[in-house]
Amino acid sequence: MSHANAALTPRARLRLARLIVEDGWPVARAAERFQVSWPTAKRWAERYRQAGAAGMHDRSSRPHFSPTRTPAPVVRRIVHLRWKRRLGPVGIASELRVPASTVYAVLARCRISRLSHLDRATGEPVRRYEHLHPGDLLHMDVKKLGQIPDGGGWRFLGREQGKRNRHLTPGKPRSQYRQPRMGHTYVHTVIDDHSRVAYAEIHDDETRETAVAVLRRAVAWFAARGVVTRRVLTDNGGCYRSHLWRDACAELGVTHRRTRPYRPQTNGKIERFHRSLAAGWAFARLYPSESARRNALPAWLHEYNHHRLHTAIGQVPPITRLTNLTGQNS
Template identity: 35%
Template structure:
């Protein structure tokens, strides 16, 4: 777990709290005041240390160990199987009498929330000419020239135009075999 920068007690702070109470003989009220926490918090960490030792001072996950409302494994497998048969969320929830949002959450967790995810994309077949220099791809890019800054610099659309200045062209050639480009 990540403790935030303003946390009153980190793991080392909890160990210091317990050390001051047990080894130095200070009262929990005094230690709690000196470390800026409540007395109840001091007793909580002291009791955890007495029961679990140093492991009791570590951060714990706030996630519950058991949730009585989770779908049974059999029902979860049925949802996934129906999705693999390309059924929609609504069809699955009506067939199994499970909530629409529950189906969506389960499919997202298993990476089947989009129908496109059911089939892997086809591999890209790259064409390559067998002889270097035998096939070139040519492209021409037309670029407008300007002789003074435009409206994006001057913020004036009327005075910032460049009239009759001309064009520049960039010619690009790419070899099909080696993919070497020249401009």
């Protein structure tokens, strides 16, 4: 295979071969001219006679026949155990009575050597996609969180103190057992498929009216950043199946897509964003009240969009994938 310091690149091989075959140069003289050995010059001349200019490129060094290669039935059993039982090389080797190194070589050749590359539900290789331009697809969903009592919740203070804080929080309804009902917070999230830029709003419900209002504001928010929304992907929640949602999408010129029922992996980008949202904002520290946590969301979103490096897009902040921002190139 040719490299940066190779004496003969494919173009130089062609010139060498033509000197010998077409111009009648002696092999030794042509080899001296290109500073290679005469067997090398002769080999390229023979290839030129047989295949022409196409024969000047490197050939694969892979053997035509590998008698010691792992048999196909064994490969199929290795892949089956990996997909269906998610076993590692050692576990598969003990099942099939083959060396663990052989199992790993097969897994690497089939590109399933990492469990993170396999779907947790089906065990099949994960199929990833990314739209080419910002706005080609927006993922939209709702993250439901329990509200924090005044004084802090049980995650940081423990069960007993968290229970006391729930009872001391004013204005909360009581159950038939006199237990306070803290209620829930609904974070309506929107994320661009190409850039991973995120938009979020906090509300007290997930009704169709709220979902439509969030969609309108999200489309306007992205439009202010030079992004034209073309499609939106949601799950099959009631707010996304309403006539009000359908009419709003038609008015905005947005095509609505739904995920497969009972398969959140279809909307996996926003599900992964919810995981980051929970770890980086919702449960990142002790909040003395629900209002304190809500007030912290805009700052975290700015950090996520403008400063946090995103591994899925090449270790850069999501905002860098939007090329039409005002002042970006100044």
